[in-house]
Structures are given as structure tokens and as C-alpha cells.
Amino acid sequence: MNIPAITPSVITKSYQLLELLAVLEHASANIEHAGGGENDAANMGRSIGSTLGLALELASDLHDVLEKNAARSEA
Structure with a gap:
């Protein structure tokens, strides 16, 4: 089973998501x-x-x- 790790790329995506949501909040x-x-x-x-x-x-x-990391932690 290939479970993705929480990598710097994943953390970068989370920051990008937060930035996008802030832009949407302002625009709306x-x-x-x-x-x-x-x-x-x-x-x-x-x-x-x-x-x-x-x-x-x-x-x-x-x-x-x-979700996959949580499942791995519970196993």
C-alpha cells in the first residue's frame, strides 16, 4: 500500500489553500x-x-x- 507522507509539498499545498480561501473571502x-x-x-x-x-x-x-496518514497511524 502506497501511503503518501506529509511532505513539504503537502504543507505548501495547505498554505496555498489558505491563501486561496483568504482571497475568496475578500472577493465575496x-x-x-x-x-x-x-x-x-x-x-x-x-x-x-x-x-x-x-x-x-x-x-x-x-x-x-x-486520511491515509490517519489510517496508517491507527494500524
Whole structure:
């Protein structure tokens, strides 16, 4: 069984995820103040959607590593 280790790469991914979530929090709090009307708000909405997709991918990868490490610890 190949269980991934918690490596510097995994830690880097966790920091990237935190940064993405901070950006999303800021963007979602300020979407009404986009300043350029509906087009800017729509563009910001698409950017938020793309960033959420990346954040979900990172979270999924991290969850897999943590889950497998937890199972290894319990064995």
C-alpha cells in the first residue's frame, strides 16, 4: 500500500489553500463594490468560481493525504 507522507509539498499545498480561501473571502465580501457595473461583477463571479475549483482540488488532495496518514497511524 502506497501511503503518501506529509511532505513539504503537502504543507505548501495547505498554505496555498489558505491563501486561496483568504482571497475568496475578500472577493465575496466585496463583490457588490466591484465598481464597474454588472460586467465587473460577472467577471469577479467567474474568478471566484475558478478559484473555488482550485481550492476544492487542493482540499481534496490534502484530505486524501491526511486520511491515509490517519489510517496508517491507527494500524
